[in-house]
Amino acid sequence: MANRNEKTTPIPTGQTVERITSVLGAGVIWQGKISGSGGVRMEGTFEGQIALKGLLVVGETGKVTCEDIRAVNVIVAGAVKGNITAQKVEIRASGRVWGDIITTAFATEEGAFLRGQIRMEDAVELGFESAETAPAAVQAPAETPKVQIE
Helix, strand or coil, X not given: CCCCCCCCCCCCCXXXXXXXEEEECCCCEEEEEEEEECEEEECCXXXXXXXXXXXXXXXXXXEEEEEEXXXXXXXXXXXXXXXXXXXXXXXXXXXXXXXXXXXXXXXXXXXXXXXXXXXXXXXXXXXXXXXXXXXXXXXXXXXCXXXXXX
């Protein structure tokens, strides 16, 4: 039962609550491009381009290889090979990053690994085009891998 004298802290009206809208599951291997708005959680293996107006979570089983990751917020609990540009970057204890980070806010847990440089800025330009306002979309590469069943 709640105490009537307890003070609650309301969420400021300008603050958005981020949520995951798409998941790349464990055991899935994907090559291509992910862009748009919304949150994406990677538990599988991804290689390609990422540009999100939202949250990117690389889970403990996730492996991402990307020359440049651009997202509003990035949380790494798995492995990332590539540079990260985001307003906020967090590397969890199980997280490993091989690449440079450009951000306005950075957090890490004890045990996290980073081989690269961190550049803190007052503001980060993510370079999103206005056409990328649709929900997060996953695009397959131009050539679809062929599957042979024996």
